[in-house]
C-alpha cells in the first residue's frame with residue numbers, strides 16, 4: 001500500500017502547547033522506517049504550515065490552519081496514497097476531514113476518543129477548539145451553531161449518520177444532547193464492556209457502510225486508550241481502551257482495505273518524564289502500524 005505522512009503540529013485547539021511536538025516525537029522514534037519495514041511505499045509530505053499564535057491575530061488563525069491542513073490532505077489523497085496525519089491536537093480534524101471530503105465525497109468517520117469533540121462554540125465550557133471539531137463539519141448542526149471568524153473556508157461535509165464513536169467516557173451535557181438529537185451512533189466504553197470490542201467494531205462498520213464501499217476516515221485520539229498506556233496526553237480519562245482493543249480496532253479497519261485517512265492526535269510529549277514519553281510514543285507507533293496492514297498474527 002501507499003501512504004503519505006503529514007505532520008500537523010497543531011496546538012491552538014487547547015491550552016497545552018506541547019502537542020506541536022507530537023509529529024517530531026513520532027518521526028524521531030522511527031515511524032517512517034517502521035512503515036517501510038512492513039512493506040509500505042511511504043512518502044513524507046513534511047509538516048503543515050501552522051503559524052504560531054504570535055504571528056497571526058486569532059481571527060486569521062483558523063482560516064490558515066484548517067485550510068492548509070485541508071489542502072495538504074487533499075493533495076496526499078489525490079496522489080493516490082492513504083493519508084496519515086500526525087497531530088497535534090484534535091482541532092486538526094476540522095481540516096483533515098474537510099480535506100478528505102475534497103478528495104472523496106462519501107467518506108464515513110470512525111471517531112475513537114474518550115470525548116465526543118462535538119461541542120459548538122456556544123455549548124463549550126472550555127472554549128478549547130479541540131473539543132469542537134465535529135460541530136464545524138456536521139451538516140445537521142449548522143442551524144444550531146455559529147461560525148467563528150476565520151472558519152468561513154471550512155464547509156460542513158459529513159452527516160450525523162456518517163459518524164460512529166468508539167471509546168466515549170467523558171461527554172458534556174451539550175454533547176449528549178446533540179448526540180441524542182441527531183441520533184449519532186456511539187459505542188461508549190460501557191458498550192465495549194457490554195458487547196466486547198469485536199461486536200462493537202462489527203456493528204460500527206456495518207452501520208456506517210453496510211455495502212462495504214465507502215472510504216473510511218479514522219480520527220484516533222490517543223486519549224481513547226487507557227491513560228496507563230498514554231501518559232503524555234492533555235485530557236486523560238481513567239478506564240480507557242486496552243492496548244489490545246486499540247490494536248484490534250485498527251487491524252479491523254485496515255482489513256476493510258478502505259481506510260483512506262488516519263489522524264493520530266493529542267500526543268503531547270512535553271507532559272510527563274522521558275519514560276512516560278517513551279511509553280506514549282511506542283503505543284502510538286504500534287497503533288499506527290496496525291492501521292496500515294501490520295497484524296499481530298504476522
Ligand SMILES: N[C@](CCCC[B-](O)(O)O)(CCN1CCC(O)CC1)C(=O)O
Nearest residue numbers: 090115117119125126128130131172235
Ligand atoms: N469536552 C471537553 C474536552 C475536550 C477534549 C478534546 B479531545 O480532542 O482531547 O478529545 C471537556 C470539557 N470539560 C468537561 C469537564 C469539566 O469539569 C471541565 C470542562 C471540552 O473542552 O470541550
Ligand SMILES: [Mn+2]
Nearest residue numbers: 074078102103
Ligand atoms: Mn481532488
Ligand SMILES: [Mn+2]
Nearest residue numbers: 114115221223
Ligand atoms: Mn479526547
Ligand SMILES: [Mn+2]
Nearest residue numbers: 090113117221
Ligand atoms: Mn479528541
